[in-house]
Amino acid sequence: MSRNLDLDLIRTFVAVADSGSMTVAANLLHMTQGAVSQQVKRLEDVLDCLLFVRKTRKLELSREGEAFLVKARQLLRLNDEIWADMTGQPLRGALRVGVPYDLVTRLAPAMKAFAEAHPHVDISLVCAASPELSDAVDSGHVDVSLLEYVASEAAGEVVGIEPLVWVNGRGSDAWRKRPLPLSMVDEHCAFRQVVLGALADKGIAWRTVFESGNIEATAATVRAGLAITAWLASTVPVGVEMLTPEATGLPALPAFAICLRFPATVQPAAQEFARYARESMANEPGTRRAQLANIA
Structure with missing residues (x-):
């Protein structure tokens, strides 16, 4: 029955x-x-x-x-x-999308495609560190959000898992210096405690060179050789290089999960946007896939 x-x-x-x-x-x-x-x-x-x-x-x-x-x-x-599908009504209204600073570029194709397909939905972007966005999801202040978690602690729908890697300016010896000069995007960044904990376990002293919510400013300090940082491998920009623990003696860093989360009440527009976000996160360029394979 x-x-x-x-x-x-x-x-x-x-x-x-x-x-x-x-x-x-x-x-x-x-x-x-x-x-x-x-x-x-x-x-x-x-x-x-x-x-x-x-x-x-x-x-x-x-x-x-x-x-x-x-x-x-x-x-x-x-x-x-x-x-x-069955109601056949076009999506309308406002849609608040949460995204960590480092994933904005990767999410851009999804935002563009969604906006073209659903012109009656007004998208607003809320950029913040993952812990802050998690609170925004729980409180209903965003309608859908991408979040970054240590892979073993992932919450929500996992749309990708990739390594967190050390990043250094090309030709720079910043990674050799002690205390190790660090440039972090934000004091609330999901990576910060993981990075600092890994350095502490390895007994490597560190100092903060720069902290800002502006990822481009962080990249500039790394490109200039003033500091190193840690980013998801897929988000590493041009003009810098990934470092491996084997070659540098830096501690290995854990993989991170990119997750989709919704508040308790899910808007149809948020559900539809999530479909575009899944596709955007899955469509990794071939050259970047190769880099990820080498790091992994």
Whole structure:
């Protein structure tokens, strides 16, 4: 006998999974915490399994919950796509897109293609470090966002995983200096604590040369040989070079995941923009793919 899943229960489950909190999910969904808890319990009863386990500070997905979350996102996405296709109404309104500073260039083709396909949607870009954008997603201040996480801690829909690499000006010996001169894009950058922690574990002293939200200014200090930095390999600009731990003695850095995240209530325009963003993140130029393969 066929049984049907309740999409409202699934949306609540995804909101709790994304926020790690019944309380936060309740605020985002404009529900009481008790109602959210009841909906999660109903879904667990239907599926005959526990979807969450409670840890000290937050809820975490069980093994069954992790597997179901992937299917739940697919089901909600397909539902929203069918709704948009069948209603046949052009997308309208405002769309707030969050993107880390270093991914703006990579996302540009998606923004251009989306704007041409949906001229009645007014896109505004919110640029910030990933931790700040994560808060903006949770609070509903952005409608869709790309975020960068250490790959082992990824949240949301993973659209790409790539190495974090050391970057040095061509011909510069900045990487040899001690304390190591560092130029970071932002004090809230998702890479900062990872980089500083790796240097501490290796016993390498460092000093800050420059910190700014302007990625071009950071690139300029690196090109000038004043400092080194760390970027995702796909975002490394011309005029600089990637360094390998084997050749320099610098610590190895972890891979990072590029993820898509939505607030609890997902706009059709945000869902459609996400489709363009997935394609943009997947279309890596051939030369850059080769560089990534060499680093990896």
